Amino acid sequence: MQQRGFGDLEATVMDRVWARDDGVTVREVFDELTGTRQIAYTTVLSTMDNLHRKGWVRRDREGKAYRYWPTMTREERSANLMRAAFSAGGDSEAVLAFFVGQMTAEESAQLKAALRRGGGSGQRT
Amino acid sequence: MTSAVYLLLYGAMVTWLAPAPLSWLTRRGISPRLGVAAWVTALAGVLTAWAVAVVVVAVSLVRGGPNSSVVVLCLELLGVPEREAMLGAFGATGLLAVGVLISAVVTFGVGRTVLGLRARSAEHADAARIIGTPTDAEGVFVVAGDRPAAYCVVGRPDAIVVTTAAVRALDGPQLDAVLAHESAHIAGRHHHLLMVLRALAASLAHLPLFTHGAVAVAELLEMCADDRAARRHGPRPLVAGMLALASPLPPAGGLAMAATATAARARRLLDPAGRSTRWCHRVATSATIAATIGAPVVVNVLCHH
Numbered sequence: 001m002q003q004r005g006f007g008d009l010e011a012t013v014m015d016r017v018w019a020r021d022d023g024v025t026v027r028e029v030f031d032e033l034t035g036t037r038q039i040a041y042t043t044v045l046s047t048m049d050n051l052h053r054k055g056w057v058r059r060d061r062e063g064k065a066y067r068y069w070p071t072m073t074r075e076e077r078s079a080n081l082m083r084a085a086f087s088a089g090g091d092s093e094a095v096l097a098f099f100v101g102q103m104t105a106e107e108s109a110q111l112k113a114a115l116r117r118g119g120g121s122g123q124r125t
Numbered sequence: 126m127t128s129a130v131y132l133l134l135y136g137a138m139v140t141w142l143a144p145a146p147l148s149w150l151t152r153r154g155i156s157p158r159l160g161v162a163a164w165v166t167a168l169a170g171v172l173t174a175w176a177v178a179v180v181v182v183a184v185s186l187v188r189g190g191p192n193s194s195v196v197v198l199c200l201e202l203l204g205v206p207e208r209e210a211m212l213g214a215f216g217a218t219g220l221l222a223v224g225v226l227i228s229a230v231v232t233f234g235v236g237r238t239v240l241g242l243r244a245r246s247a248e249h250a251d252a253a254r255i256i257g258t259p260t261d262a263e264g265v266f267v268v269a270g271d272r273p274a275a276y277c278v279v280g281r282p283d284a285i286v287v288t289t290a291a292v293r294a295l296d297g298p299q300l301d302a303v304l305a306h307e308s309a310h311i312a313g314r315h316h317h318l319l320m321v322l323r324a325l326a327a328s329l330a331h332l333p334l335f336t337h338g339a340v341a342v343a344e345l346l347e348m349c350a351d352d353r354a355a356r357r358h359g360p361r362p363l364v365a366g367m368l369a370l371a372s373p374l375p376p377a378g379g380l381a382m383a384a385t386a387t388a389a390r391a392r393r394l395l396d397p398a399g400r401s402t403r404w405c406h407r408v409a410t411s412a413t414i415a416a417t418i419g420a421p422v423v424v425n426v427l428c429h430h
Binding site for chain 2: 056096101
């Protein structure tokens with residue numbers, strides 16, 4: 001996996017939450033992240049808080065601190081995202097621009113033949 | 126007052142009569158950017174005509190001169206003697222109230238829809254960035270999915286999503302071409318324009334110019350992004366990418382089907398229009414844009430008393 005950019009702190013933190021089976025505390029995430037980047041404890045704390053507010057993690061009080069757990073696995077989240085993307089009336093028509101839509105088998109065969117014949121090899125100016 | 130009537134007539138004519146010629150002119154996507162400009166000019170023309178008409182009525186009512194509510198129909202142009210109609214202050218006020226009310230309702234509706242679309246879009250982009258695996262390309266994320274697909278979604282920041290199935294289905298140059306297409310959407314801020322057009326089409330669902338315009342511009346913007354990707358990576362990998370990612374359309378049970386938009390895009394990439402056709406098309410589209418802008422100005426000048 002590529003290193004995430006500094007702007008993707010929520011993603012970085014969720015990676016850590018998903019990586020652990022027994023939940024994480026802010027301190028544990030902070031300790032892991034501080035080895036790879038310059039980061040303040042309070043930044044991690046507010047990021048965890050944001051993720052909790054958005055429903056990505058749930059938390060249980062453990063002594064003075066919270067222990068955070070993912071509300072869904074990454075696989076469940078992926079499936080939900082794809083469902084939103086592909087379902088009619090989901091995000092598909094309103095806000096997403098898919099690269100391509102549908103094509104009939106006949107059109108597909110014609111275009112494949114055109115590509116084999118070398119169509120489009122003459123560059124347009 | 127008179128100019129208000131002309132502006133409304135102009136708006137009505139563009140709204141009901143322009144969609145057919147504009148669709149015909151831009152259907153093949155010979156110069157998609159100019160096509161988008163033609164549609165947007167017509168849409169902006171109608172909205173501006175409406176807004177100016179409301180302002181004209183308001184101004185003439187406030188000034189309140191002896192001719193404030195007189196409508197002079199400029200029929201000399203058609204060889205018919207001039208006619209005047211008195212609306213009366215009461216009628217003009219009622220007209221203004223209706224005009225302002227409609228404007229407010231539509232503006233509010235469009236604004237609310239656009240904000241809603243933006244929020245949904247940002248939420249989807251946000252989720253894609255958290256769930257997806259980042260790639261070497263900035264802002265491109267791979268998400269586990271059985272269906273081969275690629276799309277982009279605007280947010281803070283934007284995201285381009287490619288499913289794992291799509292990564293398997295495409296070779297290197299094809300994937301680059303597909304990503305260039307999606308980047309072109311983001312760089313051209315296509316989503317922002319489309320959200321406004323779709324919100325307008327939803328609010329003004331009875332006006333053909335707005336419903337047809339949103340659909341036509343969406344297709345033309347795909348072609349704009351295709352052209353940009355093809356310029357960098359060549360048309361062949363892009364078309365191969367389309368073939369790999371297009372979902373099969375179930376057979377239509379013996380009915381003759383119109384060409385799908387995806388196939389039309391692929392064909393124009395493989396077999397682009399000749400130089401002379403392109404020039405003719407550019408001139409015709411530019412003339413249409415000029416006529417759309419010029420018509421209300423010319424009529425007002427000719428009929429100015």
